[in-house]
Amino acid sequence: xxxxxxxxxxxxxxxxxxxxxxxxxxxxxxxxxxxxxxxxxxxxxxxxxxxxxxxxxxxxxxxxxxxxxxxxxxxxxxxxxxxxxxxxxxxxxxxxxxxxxxxxxxxxxxxxxxxxxxxxxxxxxxxxxxxxxxxxxxxxxxxxxxxxxxxxxxxxxxxxxxxxxxxxxxxxxxxxxxxxxxxxxxxxxxxxxxxxxxxxxxxxxxxxxxxxxxxxxxxxxxxxxxxxxxxxxxxxxxxxxxxxxxxxxxxxxxxxxxxxxxxxxxxxxxxxxxxxxxxxxxxxxxxxxxxxxxxxxxxxxxxxxxxxxxxxxxxxxxxxxxxxxxxxxxxxxxxxxxxxxxxxxxxxxxxxxxxxxxxxxxxxxxxxxxxxxxxxxxxxxxxxxxxxxxxxxxxxxxxxxxxxxxxxxxxxxxxxxxxxxxxxxxxxxxxxxxxxxxxxxxxxxxxxxxxxxxxxxxxxxxxxxxxxxxxxxxxxxxxxxxxxxxxxxxxxxxxxxxxxxxxxxxxxxxxxxxxxxxxxxxxxxxxxxxxxxxxxxxxxxxxxxxxxxxxxxxxxxxxxxxxxxxxxxxxxxxxxxxxxxxxxxxxxxxxxxxxxxxxxxxxxxxxxxxxxxxxxxxxxxxxxxxxxxxxxxxxxxxxxxxxxxxxxxxxxxxxxxxxxxxxxxxxxxxxxxxxxxxxxxxxxxxxxxxxxxxxxxxxxxxxxxxxxxxxxxxxxxxxxxxxxxxxxxxxxxxxxxxxxxxxxxxxxxxxxxxxxxxxxxxxxxxxxxxxxxxxxxxx
Amino acid sequence: xxxxxxxxxxxxxxxxxxxxxxxxxxxxxxxxxxxxxxxxxxxxxxxxxxxxxxxxxxxxxxxxxxxxxxxxxxxxxxxxxxxxxxxxxxxxxxxxxxxxxxxxxxxxxxxxxxxxxxxxxxxxxxxxxxxxxxxxxxxxxxxxxxxxxxxxxxxxxx
Numbered sequence: 037x038x039x040x041x042x043x044x045x046x047x048x049x050x051x052x053x054x055x056x057x058x059x060x061x062x063x064x065x066x067x068x069x070x071x072x073x074x075x076x077x078x079x080x081x082x083x084x085x086x087x088x089x090x091x092x093x094x095x096x097x098x099x100x101x102x103x104x105x106x107x108x109x110x111x112x113x114x115x116x117x118x119x120x121x122x123x124x125x126x127x128x129x130x131x132x133x134x135x136x137x138x139x140x141x142x143x144x145x146x147x148x149x150x151x152x153x154x155x156x157x158x159x160x161x162x163x164x165x166x167x168x169x170x171x172x173x174x175x176x177x178x179x180x181x182x183x184x185x186x187x188x189x190x191x192x193x194x195x196x197x198x199x200x201x202x203x204x205x206x207x208x209x210x211x212x213x214x215x216x217x218x219x220x221x222x223x224x225x226x227x228x229x230x231x232x233x234x235x236x237x238x239x240x241x242x243x244x245x246x247x248x249x250x251x252x253x254x255x256x257x258x259x260x261x262x263x264x265x266x267x268x269x270x271x272x273x274x275x276x277x278x279x280x281x282x283x284x285x286x287x288x289x290x291x292x293x294x295x296x297x298x299x300x301x302x303x304x305x306x307x308x309x310x311x312x313x314x315x316x317x318x319x320x321x322x323x324x325x326x327x328x329x330x331x332x333x334x335x336x337x338x339x340x341x342x343x344x345x346x347x348x349x350x351x352x353x354x355x356x357x358x359x360x361x362x363x364x365x366x367x368x369x370x371x372x373x374x375x376x377x378x379x380x381x382x383x384x385x386x387x388x389x390x391x392x393x394x395x396x397x398x399x400x401x402x403x404x405x406x407x408x409x410x411x412x413x414x415x416x417x418x419x420x421x422x423x424x425x426x427x428x429x430x431x432x433x434x435x436x437x438x439x440x441x442x443x444x445x446x447x448x449x450x451x452x453x454x455x456x457x458x459x460x461x462x463x464x465x466x467x468x469x470x471x472x473x474x475x476x477x478x479x480x481x482x483x484x485x486x487x488x489x490x491x492x493x494x495x496x497x498x499x500x501x502x503x504x505x506x507x508x509x510x511x512x513x514x515x516x517x518x519x520x521x522x523x524x525x526x527x528x529x530x531x532x533x534x535x536x537x538x539x540x541x542x543x544x545x546x547x548x549x550x551x552x553x554x555x556x557x558x559x560x561x562x563x564x565x566x567x568x569x570x571x572x573x574x575x576x577x578x579x580x581x582x583x584x585x586x587x588x589x590x591x592x593x594x595x596x597x598x599x600x601x602x603x604x605x606x607x608x609x610x611x612x613x614x615x616x617x618x619x620x621x622x623x624x625x626x627x628x629x630x631x632x633x634x635x636x637x638x639x640x641x642x643x644x645x646x647x648x649x650x651x652x653x654x655x656x657x658x659x660x661x662x663x664x665x666x667x668x669x670x671x672x673x674x675x676x677x678x679x680x681x682x683x684x685x686x687x688x689x690x691x692x693x694x695x696x697x698x699x700x701x702x703x704x705x706x707x708x709x710x711x712x713x714x715x716x717x718x719x720x721x722x723x724x725x726x727x728x729x730x731x732x733x734x735x736x737x738x739x740x741x742x743x744x745x746x747x748x749x750x751x752x753x754x755x756x757x758x759x760x761x762x763x764x765x766x767x768x769x770x771x772x773x774x775x776x777x778x779x780x781x782x783x784x785x786x787x788x789x790x791x792x793x794x795x796x797x798x799x800x801x802x803x804x805x806x807x808x809x810x811x812x813x814x815x
Numbered sequence: 816x817x818x819x820x821x822x823x824x825x826x827x828x829x830x831x832x833x834x835x836x837x838x839x840x841x842x843x844x845x846x847x848x849x850x851x852x853x854x855x856x857x858x859x860x861x862x863x864x865x866x867x868x869x870x871x872x873x874x875x876x877x878x879x880x881x882x883x884x885x886x887x888x889x890x891x892x893x894x895x896x897x898x899x900x901x902x903x904x905x906x907x908x909x910x911x912x913x914x915x916x917x918x919x920x921x922x923x924x925x926x927x928x929x930x931x932x933x934x935x936x937x938x939x940x941x942x943x944x945x946x947x948x949x950x951x952x953x954x955x956x957x958x959x960x961x962x963x964x965x966x967x968x969x970x971x972x973x
Contacts, residue, residue, distance in 0.1 A: 049906055056914030057902040057921065059849015059889035066848035151843075153834065230853050230861060230915040230949050281851075281915030282949050314854040534913030534950050700909050704955060708912060711952030735858035735947065743953040744940040772952075 040615050043543035043553050047700040050539045051553070061279040064234035064251045069307040072236070073102050075297055076155035077310070078145040078162055079320060080137035083171035083390035083728020084184065087135055087144070087164060094161035095147060100154035102304050104147045104162065107132035114295045115265035119356035120505040123196040123386065127187045129355040131292040131299075137166070138186055138354035139391050140730045141319025143292055148300055148308055171390040171728035175351040176328065178387035186354055186388045195352050195361055195386035200368060202443075204379040205334070208343035212334035216415050221797045222367075222404040224326035224351065224722040225715075226732070227397045228740050231281020232312035233321055235294050237301035247274045248298050253283040254571035255531055259563045260507040261290040261358075266298055277561035280533030284712070285396030286322045287533070288573040289358045318733050322360075323722050324397020326351040327367060327404050334379075335416045339427040343379035344412065344443075346371060350386045353393035360393050361386050362503060366401025366493065369444035373409025374453045374491045374666060375431035380443035390728040396573060398712055398773045399492070406490040410778035413489075414785070418794065424782070425461060428489050429454060439759075448491065448664040449766075450756050452692070457489055459752055460668040460690040469672060477790055482675045483685070486783025490775040491666040494767030495579035495760070497659030511658040512576065513567040514584035516545065516592055518651035520638045522616070522631050524549065526558040527654075529569010530581035535769060536701040537577050541585055543698060548589045549630065550613035567654050575767030578697065579663055583761040587655035598647050600633045663758045665766040667691035669710070669779035671747075675787040680806025682718065682784055684747035689775060691751070694758040694766035702768050703751060709772020710749050715741050716773075717780035719799050739799075788812075818882045822847065823891025831878045838862045840878035841888060849889040849918050853947070860946030863919035863926075864888050870926035872919075872945070889918035892925075900970070901925050901963040910959030912950035920946045924960045932968055934960070 055061040090106040107130050117129035133144045145162050149155035170184045177183060178193040186193055209215050236249040246268060252258050252275070259275040262268075280287065293310050301308045312321070327350045334343040350364040368382040399406075413431070417424040433440045435452040442448060464485070473483040496502065499509025513529035526541050542556040559565055570576075597608035600618040604611070604626070612621040619627035636642065640649040672686040689706060696702050719739040723731040732738040757764030777798075784800045785793065791812035796804060819828050822845055829844050841847045841864065853861030855874050862874040865887040892899040901921050904910065911917040920943065927934060927942040934942065939960045940953065948956060 050909065052914070053906045053911060056911055056917050057889075057898070057905050058893060059847070059918050061914055062848075063851070063915065065842075065852070068846075153832065228949060230859065230913065230947065231851070232853070280913065282913040284949070311852075314856065314859075536912070704909050704912055704951060707952035707954045708950045709952075712949075734856050735854045736856055740859075740947050740949065742940075742944040742947065743956065744937070744944050746953055748936070749952065749954055 040550060040552050043546050044697050048539055048543055048553065048698060050536050051542055052536060052538045063231055063279045063281055064236055064249050065311045067236045067249055067278065069238055072307040072309055073148045073150060073304065074152040074155050075146055075148045075300060075308050075310040076152055076159055077143045078159050079316065080133065080140055080142040080144055082137055082166055082168055083140050084169040084186065085137050085166040086169060087133060087137060088167060089165045090145060091163040092145065095158040098158040098161055100150040101158045102148045102306065104145065104158060105132065106145045107134035114299050117292050117355065118261045118290050119358060119360060121359050121362035121503045123356060123361040125187065125190045125195055126356055131296045140728060141316065141392060146296060148304065173389060173724055173726060173728050175349050175387050175389050178389055186390060193388040195356065195388055197385050198365065199383045200381055202379055202381040205343045205345050205381040208334040208379050209332065212342050213336045214419060216333040216335060216419055218331050218411065218415055218795065220329045220331060220408055220411060222325040222327045222407060223798055224394065225324045225397055225720050226318050226722050226738055227284040227286035227321065227324060228317065228738065229282030229284055229286065232314060232317040233287065233291065233293065234311040235297040236307060236309045237298040238307040239302040239305055241305055245272045245274065246298060246302065247276065248294065249276045249278055250294055251280050251287055252277045253287040253531055253533060253573050255561050255563050256529065256568050257508050257571060258290055258294065262295055262298060265295040274564040277531050283533050284398045285324060285400055285573060288396050288571065289322055314735060315733050318738055319730050320392060322357050322393050322395035324394060325404060326394045327364060329408055331408060331412065333412050333415060335419065337420050339416055339420060339422045339430040341375060341377045341412065341416060341431050344372060344377055346382040346408065348382065348384040350384060351389050351391065351394060352386050353389060353391045355393050357393040357395045360395045363394065363396060363401045367404040369446060370402050370405035370493060371408045372443050373406060374433060374489050375409065376433045377431065377443055391724055398709065399770045400574065402492040402770065403713065403716070403774050403777055406488065406492065406774045407778045410488045410782060414782050424487055425457065425466065428457060428487065446493065447661065449661060449758050449760050451491065451664060451666050452754060452756050453489055453666060455754050456666060456690045456692055457668040459754060460670045460688050463688040463750060463752060464670050464672055464686055482677060482787040482790065484673045484675065484783040484785065484787025486671045486779045486781065486786055487668065488775050488779035488782060489668040491664050492771060492774045493662045493664055494575035495659055495663045496574055497580065497662060499658060508570045510580070511570065511656050512580040512584040513569045513654065513656050514581060514588050515567055515654040516588040518592060518634055520634060522555065522634050524551065524556045526556060526585065527566040528558060528560045528581050528585065529566060530577045531561045531571045532577055533572065535572060535577050535705065536698065537581065540578055540698045540701060544582065544585060545589060548593065548613065550615050550617065575769035577769065579761065579765050579767040580657060580659055582763050582765060584655050584657035586762055587657055588653040591653035591655065592651055595647060595651065596633050599636050599644055600628060602644055603628055603632065603636065659760060661760045663694065663760050663766040665691065665693045665768060665771050667771060667775055669775040671779045671783040673783040673787055675784060675805060677809050680802035680804070680809065682800060682805065687747045688750045689772065690754060691768065691771050692754045692756050693768035693771060695755060695764035696753065697765065705768045706751055706772040707749055709770060710776040711741060711746050713773040713776030714746060714780050716777045717798055717800060719745065719801065721799050816879050818878055820881055821885045823887055833877065833879050835878045836874055837876045837878045837881050838873035841873060847888050847890050851915055851918060853915065858947065859916065860923055861916050861919040863922040863946065865922060865926070870923050889921060900966040903966070904959040904962035908955050908958040908962050910951065910956045916946060916948045920948060920956060924963065927960065928964055928967060932964060934964060
């Protein structure tokens with residue numbers, strides 16, 4: 037019999053891929069149900085306007101139309117789009133605008149017809165009469181006297197204000213050799229997954245049951261929120277996240293269209309589908325970042341940073357989506373980065389503006405924090421004429437100090453920041469590269485070397501760290517069922533949408549039971565099948581879902597060992613699983629086939645005392661603490677002063693995500709993360725004009741990078757296991773994004789140093805760089 | 816209007832509205848949902864198919880314009896249960912994550928190799944600029960195309 041290999045730690049081809057490369061996967065838009073209708077939505081063309089009247093009469097008479105509704109038709113029928121994060125002012129958020137529109141893209145009218153073309157025809161006959169109002173666009177002016185008020189009931193555009201005071205900061209500022217001040221803008225970004233959002237809903241009238249398919253990262257949390265909005269029992273509502281084409285945080289949410297489409301399906305007693313168009317996706321799917329930070333740094337001449345003070349203005353947009361006001365807190369808490377900076381204080385002002393809501397976007401607060409920390413290191417280095425690598429070394433938390441308490445009140449689990457930095461610098465041959473840079477400058481060529489050492493926070497737990505109103509916590513669920521024919525079903529509460537846990541979890545389970553990876557099937561994303569789970573976000577899939585899985589694995593291993601022990605006359609603790617047998621660990625030739633143990637558990641013809649029939653285990657893993665992946669990225673760039681164009685000559689990333697279970701997939705996560713982080717540094721920004729009109733409403737204007745806009749990435753890793761979980765894993769979904777933005781930014785600014793340019797806002801587009809060089813030359 | 820097409824080797828005749836986009840015809844009439852819609856503006860390439868052997872974005876052409884054409888979609892690439900080398904390449908090299916851009920990416924990559932069987936990495940990057948991927952950062956896609964190019968050259972030489 038062929039020996040079954042081990043799978044964990046190997047470069048395993050993904051088990052998800054056969055359906056995805058053959059066009060046979062089922063995304064929401066691929067669902068076809070008998071009698072299904074299409075919904076299309078009219079959205080606000082204005083940032084801020086009063087709705088005087090909505091005339092639906094002609095639209096309702098159009099061919100093929102089942103219904104046309106505006107916000108007034110839905111009053112008291114559908115609850116507010118939910119926000120579970122605490123804030124001083126949380127407005128009612130209607131699924132269709134009532135009386136007023138507050139951002140470009142806000143849903144106003146929905147038409148349901150036999151197909152989307154006919155629904156669109158009907159919408160062309162809708163007349164909405166608006167009175168335009170002055171819009172709040174600049175978040176720094178949102179609280180000025182006389183600013184237009186977006187939600188009248190509050191009399192202010194303030195969402196909430198938070199402060200983490202620390203008197204030690206003022207002391208440090210007095211003592212320090214220098215207080216360095218600067219302003220940072222983490223611009224607004226669009227997550228832009230390649231699959232826009234989509235919802236299909238079907239009402240089973242006889243059963244009084246509703247099924248909702250949604251392109252979501254959080255099927256169970258969505259079910260809880262939808263049940264509340266629609267006043268249905270959670271046991272009568274099934275949410276399915278089918279194939280999901282990317283999320284990046286924007287599908288960690290509950291949207292107006294989800295309750296709306298579900299309501300329409302119930303009202304019409306017909307299946308209804310709504311598919312977001314790209315224009316809608318860029319206007320009405322949550323954005324990320326959009327934080328302005330005024331920094332003050334107390335530092336000494338030797339590069340030691342004594343204190344950080346940050347004042348944040350954070351643009352929340354017009355409404356609060358699921359977690360909108362909680363995102364900036366990560367930026368504040370994590371802004372000391374990898375450094376033993378003793379004193380931190382920050383104050384955050386969150387404001388409403390006439391824009392789409394911001395919320396989680398890959399990194400969610402930590403990219404902003406890492407950008408602040410890494411700009412701090414650069415500013416200190418520039419101020420005192422030090423090497424930026426040395427300034428980092430000077431301030432790093434030493435590897436002996438872990439677990440390390442930070443000024444932000446967090447406890448970092450484990451780390452070796454010098455190791456990652458040294459490795460990354462070695463990979464670019466840092467000293468030699470600095471010499472080359474000098475030589476190039478003498479020849480009128482502008483090379484830049486950018487460093488970013490980052491640490492981030494993943495697998496957020498225990499549950500008490502999550503918003504009290506969130507149904508569900510920081511835990512995760514997993515079920516393992518060994519079927520009578522020895523095939524294994526894994527049910528996971530995480531909801532992967534590209535990350536690849538169908539592969540990673542199969543690797544783990546195959547090894548645990550000594551079976552082939554093909555014997556394991558991982559099921560997720562269906563609330564009627566998998567136990568209540570939390571979902572995939574915050575790099576938690578394997579970090580929290582993995583330990584949950586191992587808990588169920590161990591339960592079944594123990595049970596099977598007990599059964600086998602009666603058959604083999606060997607104590608359970610001396611048994612192991614190998615090559616589809618249960619064998620004596622000390623002598624694997626003494627074994628019985630796994631199938632025989634499974635038969636005993638299911639057939640149960642000979643009852644085993646203290647052992648129930650069947651082989652099915654469910655577990656819920658509550659993390660005791662968060663994990664803190666880290667690493668250093670280094671970029672070498674050349675800026676062409678004639679065009680302002682930046683060319684990446686080298687990009688090196690050394691990431692430490694703890695133990696690596698699936699190396700190929702880890703690489704993929706880091707690559708994709710780097711691409712999105714570079715996009716923030718170099719290309720992307722959501723632009724609203726002074727009237728709040730969305731300028732970047734298509735891929736013609738929103739610069740998602742193409743293949744030839746991104747460099748080749750050279751990866752390496754260090755492995756510092758996390759002590760927090762049994763697997764030693766830390767999470768890797770967001771690391772690339774967090775490290776790469778400051779890395780690229782620092783590289784470009786380093787290239788521009790001879791021009792005396794010390795500050796530019798992202799993205800560093802050629803035009804902006806070229807203008808800065810030109811202005812510098814003039815000055 | 817009536818359209819006659821051959822899709823993945825199968826002849827079809829259908830009555831369609833003149834305004835119907837080819838991608839909607841493929842997805843909703845021919846029931847081939849492997850071709851995706853990502854942007855409706857010809858920027859993302861998720862809807863790329865082969866029309867008379869050339870890569871075309873099916874979201875910006877009408878079904879009636881394709882009358883009489885031979886179309887290949889992602890569903891038509893594998894032959895007798897054997898994956899196309901490009902499909903294999905994407906699988907082998909982890910050239911996909913969420914998979915939404917993948918059908919279009921594969922169709923464009925095949926088009927590239929038809930015109931340039933031995934591309935450099937940079938040539939692949941330039942040739943794929945009509946196809947956006949948000950997950951992979953492209954590096955494994957480049958490897959996937961090289962994997963297929965290698966295999967296709969070897970099998971031709973044999």
